[in-house]
Amino acid sequence: MNSEEILRRVATPLGAPAYAPAVARFTDREYLNIVYRTDPEALRAVVPEPLEFDEPLVRFEIMNMGEVTSFGPYVEAGQAIPVRFGEERGEYLHAMYLNNFPATAAGREASAYPKVMGEPALRVDNSALVGTLDYGSERIATATMGYKWFPMDLAAAEAEITVPTFMLKLVPGYDHRPRIAELVRTRITDITVKQAFTGPARLQLFEHALAPLADLPVREVISASHIITDLTLSGVEPVHDYLAGRKQS
Numbered sequence: 001m002n003s004e005e006i007l008r009r010v011a012t013p014l015g016a017p018a019y020a021p022a023v024a025r026f027t028d029r030e031y032l033n034i035v036y037r038t039d040p041e042a043l044r045a046v047v048p049e050p051l052e053f054d055e056p057l058v059r060f061e062i063m064n065m066g067e068v069t070s071f072g073p074y075v076e077a078g079q080a081i082p083v084r085f086g087e088e089r090g091e092y093l094h095a096m097y098l099n100n101f102p103a104t105a106a107g108r109e110a111s112a113y114p115k116v117m118g119e120p121a122l123r124v125d126n127s128a129l130v131g132t133l134d135y136g137s138e139r140i141a142t143a144t145m146g147y148k149w150f151p152m153d154l155a156a157a158e159a160e161i162t163v164p165t166f167m168l169k170l171v172p173g174y175d176h177r178p179r180i181a182e183l184v185r186t187r188i189t190d191i192t193v194k195q196a197f198t199g200p201a202r203l204q205l206f207e208h209a210l211a212p213l214a215d216l217p218v219r220e221v222i223s224a225s226h227i228i229t230d231l232t233l234s235g236v237e238p239v240h241d242y243l244a245g246r247k248q249s
Contacts, residue, residue, distance in 0.1 A: 011109060019106035020070035023232065028066030028194075031161065031227040032122055032131045034143050034203045035059045037220040043081060046216070048168060048183065050240060051083040051092055058216050059091065060143060060203055062131035064122040065103075074100035077120035077133040077141065079213060083166065085239065090164030090185070095213065097133055111236050112169035112184045118211070129226055135211035142204045145224045149199030157196035157227045162188045167236070183240035191231040198225050 001014070011017035040056040047053055062077040078096035082089070097118025098104045107113035119134040124147055133141040164187045173179035201224030205214040 011105070019102040019110070022070040024071060024103075024106075025069045026065055026067070026229070026231050026233075029229050029231060030064040030066060030122060031225065031229070032062045032129055032143055032145060033059055033160065033225045033227070034061075034145070034201050035222045035224070036203055036218045037222060038216045039219065042216050046094060047081060047083060047092060051085055051166060051183070053081060053083050055082070057082050057222065058094075060141065060205075060213075062120055062122045062133070062143060068103070071100055071103045071106075074098060074103055075120040075122060076100075076103075076115075077118065077131065078114075079216060080165075081216075085164075085166060085183075085185070088164060090166055090187075092166045094216070095211075097135070097211070111186070111233075112167040112182075114167060133213075135208055138206070138208055140206050140208045140211045140213055143201065144203075145201040145226060146199030148197045148226065150197060152196035152198045152225060152227075154193045154196055157225060158191060158193045158229075160225060161227060161229070162191060166239075169236075169238070178243060181242035182238040183242070184236040185239045186234050186236045188231050189234055191229055193227060193229050195228040196225060197227075198223065200224070 010021045036058055038056050038058050043056050059080045065074050076098045079094040080091040081094055083092045093114055096113055096115045097120055098115055099119050104115045107115040122131045127147050129145045129147045131143040164185050166185050169182040169184050171180035201221055203218050207214045
């Protein structure tokens with residue numbers, strides 16, 4: 001295999017790459033979102049500069065991916081933090097847990113999503129929408145919401161999940177020091193909101209050394225939403241280089 005052939009590949013192993021060279025289209029992507037108030041000092045410990053926050057809020061999300069080109073159905077959960085980048089408002093993706101390895105690898109390598117393996121689930125139990133997240137065999141999050149209690153304005157639902165998204169792209173060099181250290185930004189633009197609802201909600205987070213969601217503790221549930229969409233994720237662009245101007249020794 002010559003150099004040109006190698007550079008046409010997107011991932012290893014070369015004979016069976018970890019993910020397909022395709023742009024994923026999500027059909028019937030179902031969100032359970034719970035926005036909650038947490039401790040300001042806990043947020044300051046994890047929000048990277050130059051991002052800032054005005055209120056100590058976190059959005060816990062569980063997403064049931066009904067159909068995804070190249071990946072197939074899977075479930076994802078995580079925490080997003082409302083932030084500012086200068087005058088631009090968006091969310092910083094703090095942590096994401098998936099039960100699909102190709103989607104995990106593609107999210108980390110081809111983009112900058114902070115994805116690791118986990119066992120999230122989203123289901124209807126009697127008259128409640130229930131989201132859970134396990135790390136290994138241990139439960140680390142349980143979210144509940146009244147199932148389709150009140151219709152939500154579709155434009156408001158779209159605005160909720162299409163804000164700019166910020167992530168850290170960290171790639172270590174062979175000496176274990178950062179080779180790439182960037183803040184990047186993306187945004188969902190190709191989206192159709194099919195259904196949206198709100199209702200009463202609760203969220204429990206449980207302590208775990210390797211999945212520390214509870215380091216951003218729940219002090220008050222602010223709002224909840226249940227949204228079903230079709231969408232395509234946009235690419236990322238760097239907005240801040242942490243290595244710029246540093247002398248390389």
